[in-house]
Amino acid sequence: MRRLGILARLYACGAVLVGAALIVGHGLAADEIAFTTDDQIYVVDVRMRRVERLRPPTHDQLRGLGWSPDGAALLIHDYDLPQTGDIMLYAPYGRGWRRLMPAPTVVPDVAFAADAEHILFTDGRSLFRAPVDDPADWMRIYSFNSVLTRYLASSPDGAVAAVFGSSGLGAYRVYLVDTVSDTMHPDLIAESYAWSPDGARVVYSNQNQVYLLDPVTRRATFVANGHSPVWSPDGASIAYVSTSRAHTLVLRQIASGQEVTLARTRRTIGALAWRPARRS
Amino acid sequence: MNAPIRPARRGTLLLFVIVHAVLITVVNLWLFASGAFHPLAQMTGGLVNGTLIVNLVLAAILVWGVCLKLGFLRAYDVGWIPHQLGIGLMTTLALWTVAQLIHLAAGAASNGSVALSPAFAAGQSGVAIGALIGQIFGNALFEELAYRGFLFPQLYLRLHGSGERPWLRFVLTLLISQAIFALVHIPNRLYMGLSAGEIAADLALLTLWGVLFTLLYLHTDNLFIVVGVHALGNAPTTLFATAPALAGSGSSLLIYGLAVLGVFAVPALLRWWRLRVLVEPLPPEAWASEN
Numbered sequence: 001m002r003r004l005g006i007l008a009r010l011y012a013c014g015a016v017l018v019g020a021a022l023i024v025g026h027g028l029a030a031d032e033i034a035f036t037t038d039d040q041i042y043v044v045d046v047r048m049r050r051v052e053r054l055r056p057p058t059h060d061q062l063r064g065l066g067w068s069p070d071g072a073a074l075l076i077h078d079y080d081l082p083q084t085g086d087i088m089l090y091a092p093y094g095r096g097w098r099r100l101m102p103a104p105t106v107v108p109d110v111a112f113a114a115d116a117e118h119i120l121f122t123d124g125r126s127l128f129r130a131p132v133d134d135p136a137d138w139m140r141i142y143s144f145n146s147v148l149t150r151y152l153a154s155s156p157d158g159a160v161a162a163v164f165g166s167s168g169l170g171a172y173r174v175y176l177v178d179t180v181s182d183t184m185h186p187d188l189i190a191e192s193y194a195w196s197p198d199g200a201r202v203v204y205s206n207q208n209q210v211y212l213l214d215p216v217t218r219r220a221t222f223v224a225n226g227h228s229p230v231w232s233p234d235g236a237s238i239a240y241v242s243t244s245r246a247h248t249l250v251l252r253q254i255a256s257g258q259e260v261t262l263a264r265t266r267r268t269i270g271a272l273a274w275r276p277a278r279r280s
Numbered sequence: 281m282n283a284p285i286r287p288a289r290r291g292t293l294l295l296f297v298i299v300h301a302v303l304i305t306v307v308n309l310w311l312f313a314s315g316a317f318h319p320l321a322q323m324t325g326g327l328v329n330g331t332l333i334v335n336l337v338l339a340a341i342l343v344w345g346v347c348l349k350l351g352f353l354r355a356y357d358v359g360w361i362p363h364q365l366g367i368g369l370m371t372t373l374a375l376w377t378v379a380q381l382i383h384l385a386a387g388a389a390s391n392g393s394v395a396l397s398p399a400f401a402a403g404q405s406g407v408a409i410g411a412l413i414g415q416i417f418g419n420a421l422f423e424e425l426a427y428r429g430f431l432f433p434q435l436y437l438r439l440h441g442s443g444e445r446p447w448l449r450f451v452l453t454l455l456i457s458q459a460i461f462a463l464v465h466i467p468n469r470l471y472m473g474l475s476a477g478e479i480a481a482d483l484a485l486l487t488l489w490g491v492l493f494t495l496l497y498l499h500t501d502n503l504f505i506v507v508g509v510h511a512l513g514n515a516p517t518t519l520f521a522t523a524p525a526l527a528g529s530g531s532s533l534l535i536y537g538l539a540v541l542g543v544f545a546v547p548a549l550l551r552w553w554r555l556r557v558l559v560e561p562l563p564p565e566a567w568a569s570e571n
Contacts, residue, residue: 003474004477006529007478007481007485010485011481011488013533013536014485014492014536015488017492018488018491018495021492021496021540021544022495042446046282046284047282047284047285047501048285048433048436048498049284049285049436050450051449052446053446053447072551253283
Protein backbone atom coordinates (compact mmCIF):
# COMPACT_ATOMS: atom_id res chain seq x y z
CA MET A 1 0.00 0.00 0.00
CA ARG A 2 2.84 2.36 0.86
CA ARG A 3 4.42 1.77 -2.56
CA LEU A 4 1.05 2.39 -4.23
CA GLY A 5 0.76 5.66 -2.34
CA ILE A 6 4.20 6.73 -3.56
CA LEU A 7 3.28 5.77 -7.13
CA ALA A 8 0.03 7.75 -6.86
CA ARG A 9 1.93 10.83 -5.67
CA LEU A 10 4.49 10.42 -8.44
CA TYR A 11 1.66 10.09 -10.96
CA ALA A 12 0.06 13.30 -9.72
CA CYS A 13 3.38 15.15 -10.03
CA GLY A 14 4.00 13.64 -13.45
CA ALA A 15 0.53 14.67 -14.62
CA VAL A 16 1.23 18.23 -13.52
CA LEU A 17 4.53 18.23 -15.45
CA VAL A 18 2.98 16.76 -18.61
CA GLY A 19 0.07 19.21 -18.30
CA ALA A 20 2.50 22.10 -17.98
CA ALA A 21 4.45 20.84 -21.00
CA LEU A 22 1.26 20.58 -23.05
CA ILE A 23 0.01 24.00 -22.03
CA VAL A 24 3.14 26.09 -22.40
CA GLY A 25 5.01 23.82 -24.77
CA HIS A 26 2.45 24.05 -27.52
CA GLY A 27 4.07 24.02 -30.89
CA LEU A 28 6.50 22.24 -33.10
CA ALA A 29 10.22 22.29 -33.46
CA ALA A 30 12.78 23.02 -36.14
CA ASP A 31 11.52 23.27 -39.71
CA GLU A 32 7.91 24.26 -39.97
CA ILE A 33 5.62 25.25 -42.79
CA ALA A 34 2.46 27.19 -42.03
CA PHE A 35 -0.51 26.97 -44.34
CA THR A 36 -4.06 28.23 -44.39
CA THR A 37 -7.35 26.62 -45.33
CA ASP A 38 -10.16 29.20 -45.38
CA ASP A 39 -10.29 30.29 -41.74
CA GLN A 40 -7.73 27.87 -40.30
CA ILE A 41 -3.98 27.98 -39.90
CA TYR A 42 -1.99 24.76 -39.70
CA VAL A 43 1.68 24.12 -39.16
CA VAL A 44 3.45 21.00 -40.34
CA ASP A 45 6.72 19.86 -38.80
CA VAL A 46 8.84 18.96 -41.82
CA ARG A 47 10.91 16.30 -40.06
CA MET A 48 8.12 14.49 -38.21
CA ARG A 49 5.46 15.43 -40.80
CA ARG A 50 3.25 16.19 -37.82
CA VAL A 51 0.42 18.60 -38.48
CA GLU A 52 -0.87 20.93 -35.83
CA ARG A 53 -3.82 23.27 -36.10
CA LEU A 54 -3.09 26.64 -34.59
CA ARG A 55 -5.63 28.73 -32.75
CA PRO A 56 -5.69 32.13 -34.41
CA PRO A 57 -7.73 34.72 -32.51
CA THR A 58 -10.30 34.89 -35.28
CA HIS A 59 -12.79 32.72 -37.11
CA ASP A 60 -12.88 34.97 -40.15
CA GLN A 61 -11.50 34.19 -43.58
CA LEU A 62 -7.74 34.42 -43.83
CA ARG A 63 -5.62 35.82 -46.62
CA GLY A 64 -1.93 36.36 -46.82
CA LEU A 65 0.45 34.48 -44.62
CA GLY A 66 4.05 35.30 -43.84
CA TRP A 67 6.44 34.53 -41.02
CA SER A 68 8.32 37.40 -39.50
CA PRO A 69 12.03 37.05 -40.38
CA ASP A 70 12.80 35.88 -36.83
CA GLY A 71 10.17 33.16 -37.14
CA ALA A 72 8.28 34.34 -34.08
CA ALA A 73 5.07 35.63 -35.59
CA LEU A 74 2.78 35.22 -38.56
CA LEU A 75 1.41 38.12 -40.50
CA ILE A 76 -2.16 37.47 -41.56
CA HIS A 77 -5.14 39.36 -42.85
CA ASP A 78 -8.50 38.27 -41.54
CA TYR A 79 -11.72 39.52 -43.00
CA ASP A 80 -15.41 38.75 -42.96
CA LEU A 81 -17.12 40.26 -45.99
CA PRO A 82 -18.37 42.93 -46.31
CA GLN A 83 -16.04 43.91 -43.45
CA THR A 84 -12.48 44.45 -44.63
CA GLY A 85 -11.03 43.05 -41.44
CA ASP A 86 -7.62 43.61 -39.98
CA ILE A 87 -3.95 43.02 -40.62
CA MET A 88 -2.75 41.05 -37.66
CA LEU A 89 0.46 39.79 -36.18
CA TYR A 90 -0.09 36.40 -34.63
CA ALA A 91 2.52 34.63 -32.52
CA PRO A 92 1.30 31.04 -32.47
CA TYR A 93 3.74 29.77 -29.85
CA GLY A 94 3.56 32.73 -27.55
CA ARG A 95 -0.22 32.60 -27.78
CA GLY A 96 -0.05 36.30 -28.51
CA TRP A 97 -1.52 38.44 -31.23
CA ARG A 98 -1.73 42.08 -32.09
CA ARG A 99 -4.13 43.82 -34.38
CA LEU A 100 -1.68 45.93 -36.36
CA MET A 101 -4.16 47.97 -38.31
CA PRO A 102 -7.56 47.81 -39.93
CA ALA A 103 -7.21 46.64 -43.51
CA PRO A 104 -7.84 49.39 -46.05
CA THR A 105 -9.85 47.04 -48.27
CA VAL A 106 -10.09 43.30 -48.52
CA VAL A 107 -6.32 43.54 -48.69
CA PRO A 108 -5.13 41.30 -51.51
CA ASP A 109 -1.97 40.37 -49.68
CA VAL A 110 0.34 41.21 -46.83
CA ALA A 111 4.02 40.35 -46.41
CA PHE A 112 6.97 41.17 -44.24
CA ALA A 113 9.63 43.30 -45.86
CA ALA A 114 13.10 41.77 -45.79
CA ASP A 115 14.26 44.20 -43.11
CA ALA A 116 11.75 42.67 -40.68
CA GLU A 117 10.88 46.13 -39.46
CA HIS A 118 8.23 46.83 -42.07
CA ILE A 119 5.23 45.12 -43.53
CA LEU A 120 4.11 45.45 -47.13
CA PHE A 121 0.48 45.44 -48.14
CA THR A 122 -1.73 46.51 -50.98
CA ASP A 123 -5.19 47.95 -51.23
CA GLY A 124 -5.76 46.69 -54.73
CA ARG A 125 -4.25 49.68 -56.48
CA SER A 126 -1.20 50.68 -54.50
CA LEU A 127 1.69 49.12 -52.66
CA PHE A 128 2.20 50.33 -49.09
CA ARG A 129 4.90 49.93 -46.51
CA ALA A 130 4.34 50.37 -42.78
CA PRO A 131 6.71 50.07 -39.81
CA VAL A 132 5.75 47.14 -37.58
CA ASP A 133 6.34 49.27 -34.51
CA ASP A 134 4.16 52.09 -35.75
CA PRO A 135 1.82 50.93 -38.52
CA ALA A 136 0.01 54.27 -38.42
CA ASP A 137 3.13 55.70 -40.08
CA TRP A 138 2.42 53.83 -43.32
CA MET A 139 3.47 55.18 -46.69
CA ARG A 140 2.44 54.49 -50.25
CA ILE A 141 5.51 53.32 -52.16
CA TYR A 142 4.00 52.65 -55.55
CA SER A 143 0.69 53.12 -57.33
CA PHE A 144 -0.55 50.87 -60.10
CA ASN A 145 -2.88 52.70 -62.36
CA SER A 146 -4.26 49.97 -64.52
CA VAL A 147 -3.71 46.75 -62.68
CA LEU A 148 -5.31 45.27 -59.62
CA THR A 149 -2.57 44.23 -57.25
CA ARG A 150 -3.09 40.84 -55.76
CA TYR A 151 -0.03 39.10 -54.32
CA LEU A 152 3.18 40.22 -52.71
CA ALA A 153 6.64 38.80 -52.26
CA SER A 154 9.78 40.41 -51.01
CA SER A 155 13.25 39.67 -52.32
CA PRO A 156 15.99 38.77 -49.81
CA ASP A 157 17.86 42.03 -50.39
CA GLY A 158 14.72 43.99 -49.64
CA ALA A 159 15.05 46.17 -52.67
CA VAL A 160 12.37 44.60 -54.76
CA ALA A 161 8.83 43.57 -54.05
CA ALA A 162 6.84 41.57 -56.54
CA VAL A 163 3.26 42.47 -57.09
CA PHE A 164 0.92 40.63 -59.34
CA GLY A 165 -1.86 42.29 -61.21
CA SER A 166 -4.80 40.98 -63.13
CA SER A 167 -4.24 41.43 -66.81
CA GLY A 168 -7.97 41.43 -67.32
CA LEU A 169 -7.79 38.04 -69.02
CA GLY A 170 -7.79 35.95 -65.87
CA ALA A 171 -4.01 35.68 -65.80
CA TYR A 172 -1.67 37.40 -63.41
CA ARG A 173 1.53 39.12 -64.29
CA VAL A 174 4.46 39.74 -62.00
CA TYR A 175 5.55 43.33 -61.58
CA LEU A 176 8.90 43.94 -60.01
CA VAL A 177 9.09 47.11 -57.97
CA ASP A 178 12.38 48.63 -56.96
CA THR A 179 11.45 50.16 -53.65
CA VAL A 180 14.58 52.32 -53.63
CA SER A 181 14.15 54.01 -56.99
CA ASP A 182 10.36 53.62 -57.06
CA THR A 183 10.52 52.11 -60.52
CA MET A 184 8.50 49.18 -61.76
CA HIS A 185 8.70 46.86 -64.72
CA PRO A 186 6.48 43.97 -65.75
CA ASP A 187 7.92 40.47 -65.60
CA LEU A 188 6.56 37.03 -66.46
CA ILE A 189 2.99 35.78 -66.18
CA ALA A 190 2.56 33.89 -62.94
CA GLU A 191 0.16 33.35 -60.06
CA SER A 192 2.75 33.15 -57.32
CA TYR A 193 6.42 34.00 -57.11
CA ALA A 194 9.12 33.36 -54.53
CA TRP A 195 12.82 34.21 -54.43
CA SER A 196 15.23 31.63 -53.06
CA PRO A 197 16.89 32.71 -49.78
CA ASP A 198 20.07 33.67 -51.62
CA GLY A 199 18.07 35.52 -54.25
CA ALA A 200 19.73 33.55 -57.05
CA ARG A 201 16.69 31.58 -58.14
CA VAL A 202 12.96 32.03 -58.34
CA VAL A 203 10.19 29.50 -58.10
CA TYR A 204 6.79 30.43 -59.42
CA SER A 205 3.52 28.86 -60.46
CA ASN A 206 1.33 29.55 -63.43
CA GLN A 207 -1.86 27.70 -64.36
CA ASN A 208 -1.21 25.09 -61.68
CA GLN A 209 2.30 24.31 -62.84
CA VAL A 210 5.38 25.03 -60.78
CA TYR A 211 8.50 26.35 -62.52
CA LEU A 212 12.04 27.11 -61.47
CA LEU A 213 13.43 30.29 -63.01
CA ASP A 214 16.98 31.46 -63.41
CA PRO A 215 16.56 35.25 -63.20
CA VAL A 216 19.75 35.87 -65.19
CA THR A 217 19.22 33.56 -68.16
CA ARG A 218 15.41 33.81 -67.84
CA ARG A 219 15.25 30.08 -68.40
CA ALA A 220 12.24 28.45 -66.74
CA THR A 221 12.20 24.74 -65.93
CA PHE A 222 9.02 22.83 -65.23
CA VAL A 223 9.09 21.29 -61.75
CA ALA A 224 5.71 19.80 -60.91
CA ASN A 225 1.96 20.19 -61.15
CA GLY A 226 0.91 22.48 -58.32
CA HIS A 227 0.82 26.01 -57.06
CA SER A 228 1.98 28.39 -54.32
CA PRO A 229 5.58 27.14 -54.09
CA VAL A 230 7.81 28.36 -51.25
CA TRP A 231 11.52 27.85 -50.57
CA SER A 232 13.08 26.11 -47.61
CA PRO A 233 15.34 28.40 -45.55
CA ASP A 234 18.45 26.63 -46.90
CA GLY A 235 17.27 26.89 -50.50
CA ALA A 236 17.64 23.14 -51.05
CA SER A 237 13.94 22.33 -51.26
CA ILE A 238 10.58 23.78 -52.11
CA ALA A 239 7.15 23.02 -50.77
CA TYR A 240 4.08 23.41 -52.94
CA VAL A 241 0.41 22.50 -53.06
CA SER A 242 -0.05 19.61 -55.42
CA THR A 243 -2.75 19.65 -58.05
CA SER A 244 -2.09 16.03 -58.98
CA ARG A 245 -3.21 14.95 -55.51
CA ALA A 246 -5.97 17.06 -54.01
CA HIS A 247 -5.27 19.15 -50.90
CA THR A 248 -1.76 17.77 -50.58
CA LEU A 249 1.30 19.64 -49.44
CA VAL A 250 4.43 18.25 -51.08
CA LEU A 251 8.11 18.77 -50.33
CA ARG A 252 10.54 18.48 -53.22
CA GLN A 253 14.31 18.43 -53.03
CA ILE A 254 15.60 20.57 -55.87
CA ALA A 255 18.82 18.64 -56.55
CA SER A 256 17.43 15.11 -56.53
CA GLY A 257 13.84 15.79 -57.52
CA GLN A 258 12.76 13.52 -54.69
CA GLU A 259 9.27 14.29 -53.37
CA VAL A 260 7.63 13.57 -50.03
CA THR A 261 4.02 14.21 -49.04
CA LEU A 262 4.06 16.40 -45.96
CA ALA A 263 0.34 16.74 -45.26
CA ARG A 264 -3.11 16.11 -46.63
CA THR A 265 -6.10 18.21 -45.71
CA ARG A 266 -9.79 18.04 -46.40
CA ARG A 267 -10.01 21.64 -47.49
CA THR A 268 -8.25 23.66 -50.13
CA ILE A 269 -4.87 24.91 -49.06
CA GLY A 270 -4.51 28.66 -49.53
CA ALA A 271 -1.23 30.30 -48.62
CA LEU A 272 2.05 28.66 -47.58
CA ALA A 273 4.87 30.11 -45.52
CA TRP A 274 8.07 28.29 -44.52
CA ARG A 275 9.27 29.38 -41.11
CA PRO A 276 12.61 31.11 -41.69
CA ALA A 277 14.52 30.23 -38.54
CA ARG A 278 14.45 27.91 -35.61
CA ARG A 279 12.11 28.94 -32.85
CA SER A 280 13.90 30.27 -29.79
CA MET B 281 16.66 21.98 -43.46
CA ASN B 282 15.52 18.83 -41.72
CA ALA B 283 14.58 16.12 -44.18
CA PRO B 284 11.33 14.28 -43.50
CA ILE B 285 11.64 11.03 -41.58
CA ARG B 286 11.26 7.99 -43.82
CA PRO B 287 8.60 5.41 -43.08
CA ALA B 288 10.07 2.03 -42.14
CA ARG B 289 9.44 -1.02 -44.27
CA ARG B 290 6.03 -2.56 -43.58
CA GLY B 291 6.09 -5.04 -40.72
CA THR B 292 9.05 -3.41 -38.95
CA LEU B 293 6.91 -1.93 -36.18
CA LEU B 294 5.33 -5.27 -35.30
CA LEU B 295 8.64 -7.12 -35.54
CA PHE B 296 10.28 -4.55 -33.28
CA VAL B 297 7.61 -4.87 -30.58
CA ILE B 298 7.60 -8.69 -30.64
CA VAL B 299 11.39 -9.07 -30.60
CA HIS B 300 11.75 -6.52 -27.81
CA ALA B 301 9.05 -8.21 -25.72
CA VAL B 302 10.75 -11.60 -26.08
CA LEU B 303 14.25 -10.29 -25.37
CA ILE B 304 13.23 -8.19 -22.38
CA THR B 305 11.40 -11.16 -20.85
CA VAL B 306 14.45 -13.39 -21.22
CA VAL B 307 16.77 -10.69 -19.85
CA ASN B 308 14.72 -9.89 -16.75
CA LEU B 309 13.26 -13.25 -15.79
CA TRP B 310 16.34 -15.27 -16.61
CA LEU B 311 19.57 -13.22 -16.77
CA PHE B 312 18.77 -10.60 -14.11
CA ALA B 313 16.95 -13.15 -11.91
CA SER B 314 19.97 -15.46 -11.96
CA GLY B 315 22.34 -12.61 -11.11
CA ALA B 316 24.30 -13.17 -14.32
CA PHE B 317 25.82 -9.68 -14.27
CA HIS B 318 26.75 -9.46 -10.58
CA PRO B 319 30.33 -10.75 -11.06
CA LEU B 320 31.01 -8.15 -13.76
CA ALA B 321 29.60 -5.34 -11.62
CA GLN B 322 31.69 -6.45 -8.63
CA MET B 323 34.81 -6.77 -10.73
CA THR B 324 34.47 -3.19 -12.07
CA GLY B 325 33.42 -1.61 -8.80
CA GLY B 326 29.90 -1.08 -10.14
CA LEU B 327 31.03 0.98 -13.13
CA VAL B 328 29.93 -1.66 -15.65
CA ASN B 329 26.61 -3.24 -14.82
CA GLY B 330 23.91 -5.42 -16.34
CA THR B 331 21.80 -2.43 -17.38
CA LEU B 332 24.61 -1.14 -19.58
CA ILE B 333 25.46 -4.49 -21.18
CA VAL B 334 21.86 -5.55 -21.80
CA ASN B 335 20.80 -2.24 -23.31
CA LEU B 336 23.83 -2.04 -25.57
CA VAL B 337 22.90 -5.48 -26.88
CA LEU B 338 19.24 -4.45 -27.24
CA ALA B 339 20.30 -1.32 -29.11
CA ALA B 340 22.46 -3.40 -31.45
CA ILE B 341 19.73 -5.96 -32.15
CA LEU B 342 16.64 -3.76 -32.17
CA VAL B 343 17.78 -0.30 -33.24
CA TRP B 344 20.60 -1.25 -35.60
CA GLY B 345 19.29 -4.64 -36.72
CA VAL B 346 15.52 -4.29 -36.82
CA CYS B 347 14.93 -0.55 -37.26
CA LEU B 348 17.86 0.44 -39.47
CA LYS B 349 18.76 -2.70 -41.39
CA LEU B 350 15.44 -4.54 -41.72
CA GLY B 351 13.38 -1.34 -41.66
CA PHE B 352 15.58 0.42 -44.25
CA LEU B 353 15.89 3.51 -42.08
CA ARG B 354 18.76 5.94 -41.67
CA ALA B 355 20.18 6.68 -38.22
CA TYR B 356 18.75 10.16 -38.77
CA ASP B 357 15.25 8.67 -38.94
CA VAL B 358 15.48 7.39 -35.36
CA GLY B 359 16.88 10.65 -33.98
CA TRP B 360 20.61 9.80 -34.12
CA ILE B 361 21.91 13.13 -35.41
CA PRO B 362 25.59 13.40 -34.34
CA HIS B 363 25.90 17.18 -34.62
CA GLN B 364 23.22 17.51 -31.91
CA LEU B 365 25.31 15.54 -29.42
CA GLY B 366 27.17 18.58 -28.06
CA ILE B 367 23.99 20.46 -27.20
CA GLY B 368 22.57 17.29 -25.67
CA LEU B 369 25.61 16.81 -23.44
CA MET B 370 25.74 20.45 -22.40
CA THR B 371 22.03 20.48 -21.58
CA THR B 372 22.38 17.31 -19.52
CA LEU B 373 25.35 18.72 -17.64
CA ALA B 374 23.52 21.99 -17.00
CA LEU B 375 20.46 20.10 -15.76
CA TRP B 376 22.54 17.99 -13.39
CA THR B 377 24.45 21.05 -12.13
CA VAL B 378 21.29 23.03 -11.37
CA ALA B 379 19.83 19.98 -9.61
CA GLN B 380 22.99 19.68 -7.48
CA LEU B 381 22.83 23.36 -6.52
CA ILE B 382 19.23 22.87 -5.40
CA HIS B 383 20.17 19.72 -3.46
CA LEU B 384 23.07 21.61 -1.88
CA ALA B 385 20.82 24.48 -0.79
CA ALA B 386 18.00 22.18 0.32
CA GLY B 387 20.43 19.97 2.24
CA ALA B 388 22.04 22.94 3.96
CA ALA B 389 18.64 24.36 4.90
CA SER B 390 17.32 21.03 6.08
CA ASN B 391 20.41 19.56 7.81
CA GLY B 392 22.16 22.74 8.82
CA SER B 393 25.33 21.74 7.03
CA VAL B 394 26.63 20.68 3.63
CA ALA B 395 27.55 17.03 3.32
CA LEU B 396 28.04 14.45 0.59
CA SER B 397 25.10 12.20 -0.23
CA PRO B 398 25.10 8.78 1.48
CA ALA B 399 26.20 6.98 -1.72
CA PHE B 400 29.27 9.19 -2.18
CA ALA B 401 30.02 9.46 1.55
CA ALA B 402 30.02 5.67 1.93
CA GLY B 403 32.52 5.17 -0.89
CA GLN B 404 29.86 3.82 -3.23
CA SER B 405 30.59 6.40 -5.91
CA GLY B 406 31.46 3.65 -8.41
CA VAL B 407 27.96 2.19 -8.12
CA ALA B 408 26.32 5.63 -8.41
CA ILE B 409 28.42 6.62 -11.41
CA GLY B 410 27.98 3.15 -12.91
CA ALA B 411 24.22 3.55 -12.63
CA LEU B 412 24.44 6.84 -14.52
CA ILE B 413 26.73 5.33 -17.18
CA GLY B 414 24.30 2.42 -17.52
CA GLN B 415 21.53 4.90 -18.17
CA ILE B 416 23.31 7.33 -20.49
CA PHE B 417 25.01 4.73 -22.68
CA GLY B 418 22.51 1.94 -22.03
CA ASN B 419 18.92 2.09 -20.88
CA ALA B 420 18.00 5.73 -21.57
CA LEU B 421 19.85 5.78 -24.88
CA PHE B 422 18.21 2.57 -26.08
CA GLU B 423 14.71 3.47 -24.90
CA GLU B 424 14.84 6.94 -26.42
CA LEU B 425 16.10 5.66 -29.76
CA ALA B 426 13.52 2.88 -29.73
CA TYR B 427 10.39 4.53 -28.34
CA ARG B 428 10.74 8.24 -29.00
CA GLY B 429 13.07 8.10 -32.01
CA PHE B 430 11.60 5.09 -33.78
CA LEU B 431 8.17 4.02 -32.51
CA PHE B 432 6.48 7.41 -32.11
CA PRO B 433 7.23 8.89 -35.57
CA GLN B 434 6.79 5.57 -37.36
CA LEU B 435 3.41 4.96 -35.75
CA TYR B 436 2.43 8.55 -36.57
CA LEU B 437 3.29 7.98 -40.22
CA ARG B 438 1.19 4.80 -40.22
CA LEU B 439 -1.89 6.42 -38.68
CA HIS B 440 -3.49 8.33 -41.51
CA GLY B 441 -6.63 10.36 -41.79
CA SER B 442 -6.07 13.23 -39.39
CA GLY B 443 -8.40 15.40 -41.49
CA GLU B 444 -9.74 18.33 -39.54
CA ARG B 445 -8.50 16.92 -36.24
CA PRO B 446 -4.74 16.49 -36.51
CA TRP B 447 -4.56 16.48 -32.71
CA LEU B 448 -6.50 13.19 -32.62
CA ARG B 449 -3.86 11.46 -34.73
CA PHE B 450 -1.16 12.96 -32.52
CA VAL B 451 -2.83 11.97 -29.24
CA LEU B 452 -3.57 8.43 -30.47
CA THR B 453 0.03 7.97 -31.60
CA LEU B 454 1.32 9.39 -28.35
CA LEU B 455 -0.82 7.15 -26.15
CA ILE B 456 -0.37 3.95 -28.17
CA SER B 457 3.41 4.31 -28.55
CA GLN B 458 3.98 5.21 -24.93
CA ALA B 459 1.58 2.54 -23.66
CA ILE B 460 3.72 0.00 -25.55
CA PHE B 461 6.78 1.59 -23.93
CA ALA B 462 5.15 1.03 -20.52
CA LEU B 463 3.98 -2.51 -21.27
CA VAL B 464 7.45 -3.81 -22.18
CA HIS B 465 8.49 -2.95 -18.61
CA ILE B 466 6.21 -5.68 -17.17
CA PRO B 467 8.93 -8.39 -17.07
CA ASN B 468 11.23 -5.96 -15.24
CA ARG B 469 8.54 -5.14 -12.68
CA LEU B 470 7.85 -8.85 -12.17
CA TYR B 471 11.59 -9.34 -11.61
CA MET B 472 11.49 -6.49 -9.05
CA GLY B 473 8.71 -8.32 -7.19
CA LEU B 474 5.90 -5.78 -7.60
CA SER B 475 2.31 -6.90 -7.01
CA ALA B 476 -0.32 -6.74 -9.78
CA GLY B 477 -1.78 -3.49 -8.40
CA GLU B 478 1.64 -1.92 -8.12
CA ILE B 479 2.51 -2.97 -11.66
CA ALA B 480 -0.72 -1.43 -12.97
CA ALA B 481 0.02 1.85 -11.18
CA ASP B 482 3.62 1.77 -12.34
CA LEU B 483 2.58 1.21 -15.96
CA ALA B 484 0.34 4.28 -15.80
CA LEU B 485 3.30 6.24 -14.44
CA LEU B 486 5.63 4.91 -17.14
CA THR B 487 3.13 5.92 -19.83
CA LEU B 488 3.09 9.39 -18.37
CA TRP B 489 6.90 9.62 -18.36
CA GLY B 490 6.90 8.31 -21.93
CA VAL B 491 4.51 11.09 -22.91
CA LEU B 492 6.73 13.65 -21.20
CA PHE B 493 9.85 12.35 -22.99
CA THR B 494 8.03 12.45 -26.33
CA LEU B 495 6.92 16.03 -25.75
CA LEU B 496 10.50 16.94 -24.83
CA TYR B 497 11.73 15.31 -28.04
CA LEU B 498 9.16 17.03 -30.22
CA HIS B 499 9.87 20.38 -28.64
CA THR B 500 13.66 20.23 -28.73
CA ASP B 501 14.02 18.04 -31.84
CA ASN B 502 17.14 16.71 -30.10
CA LEU B 503 17.00 13.13 -28.86
CA PHE B 504 20.24 13.47 -26.90
CA ILE B 505 18.64 16.05 -24.63
CA VAL B 506 15.86 13.57 -23.88
CA VAL B 507 18.42 10.82 -23.27
CA GLY B 508 20.06 13.10 -20.71
CA VAL B 509 16.80 13.92 -18.95
CA HIS B 510 15.73 10.27 -18.97
CA ALA B 511 19.13 9.10 -17.67
CA LEU B 512 19.21 11.65 -14.86
CA GLY B 513 15.60 10.88 -14.01
CA ASN B 514 16.42 7.20 -13.58
CA ALA B 515 19.83 7.81 -11.96
CA PRO B 516 19.82 11.34 -10.48
CA THR B 517 23.39 10.84 -9.12
CA THR B 518 22.85 13.30 -6.29
CA LEU B 519 26.17 14.55 -4.99
CA PHE B 520 25.04 16.20 -1.75
CA ALA B 521 22.89 15.16 1.19
CA THR B 522 19.56 16.76 0.46
CA ALA B 523 16.22 17.51 2.10
CA PRO B 524 13.99 14.47 2.65
CA ALA B 525 11.44 15.70 0.10
CA LEU B 526 14.11 15.74 -2.61
CA ALA B 527 15.60 12.36 -1.75
CA GLY B 528 14.71 9.12 -3.59
CA SER B 529 11.95 9.64 -6.14
CA GLY B 530 11.97 13.33 -5.20
CA SER B 531 15.34 13.71 -6.91
CA SER B 532 13.89 12.23 -10.13
CA LEU B 533 10.92 14.57 -9.92
CA LEU B 534 13.32 17.48 -9.49
CA ILE B 535 15.09 16.51 -12.72
CA TYR B 536 11.82 16.24 -14.64
CA GLY B 537 10.55 19.48 -13.13
CA LEU B 538 13.72 21.33 -14.11
CA ALA B 539 13.55 19.85 -17.62
CA VAL B 540 9.96 21.05 -18.07
CA LEU B 541 10.93 24.43 -16.68
CA GLY B 542 13.99 24.76 -18.92
CA VAL B 543 12.55 23.36 -22.12
CA PHE B 544 8.97 24.60 -21.96
CA ALA B 545 8.28 27.21 -19.30
CA VAL B 546 11.30 29.53 -19.53
CA PRO B 547 11.25 29.79 -23.36
CA ALA B 548 7.49 30.41 -23.19
CA LEU B 549 8.06 33.21 -20.69
CA LEU B 550 10.77 34.70 -22.90
CA ARG B 551 8.47 34.57 -25.91
CA TRP B 552 5.71 36.20 -23.88
CA TRP B 553 8.12 38.91 -22.77
CA ARG B 554 9.23 39.57 -26.33
CA LEU B 555 5.67 39.67 -27.61
CA ARG B 556 4.60 41.91 -24.76
CA VAL B 557 6.43 44.78 -26.41
CA LEU B 558 4.80 44.27 -29.78
CA VAL B 559 2.99 47.24 -31.16
CA GLU B 560 -0.28 48.47 -29.80
CA PRO B 561 -3.14 48.21 -32.25
CA LEU B 562 -4.04 51.08 -34.49
CA PRO B 563 -7.53 52.39 -33.68
CA PRO B 564 -10.14 51.28 -36.27
CA GLU B 565 -10.95 54.82 -37.36
CA ALA B 566 -7.29 55.67 -38.00
CA TRP B 567 -7.10 54.22 -41.47
CA ALA B 568 -10.25 55.91 -42.67
CA SER B 569 -9.10 59.29 -41.40
CA GLU B 570 -5.56 59.00 -42.71
CA ASN B 571 -6.39 57.49 -46.07
